[in-house]
Amino acid sequence: MSSSKITSKGQVTIPQEIRDYLNLDIGSKVDFIIDENGTVKLIPLNVSVQSLSGILQRPRMKSATLEEMETAIQEGASDCS
Helix, strand or coil: CCCCCCCCCCCCCCCCCHHCCCCCCCCCEEEEEECCCCCCCHHHHHHHHHHHCCCCCCCCCCCCCCHHHHHHHHHHHHHHC
């Protein structure tokens, strides 16, 4: 069992043993959850930015010509009447 003190600013140092177990590094984020039994749980949110790189790439869109845009606008306008 590890223990820690709360500072005057409400901060707590997570003991090294726990940081190692949860794979937490400087800048890691965690969530605190109170479960249905009233137990407080520390949940690591340690998904690295590097592992997310490229996950939200935009699909390549085909460029439309001016004629294609005008045709689409006319077709859309005729649908409204």
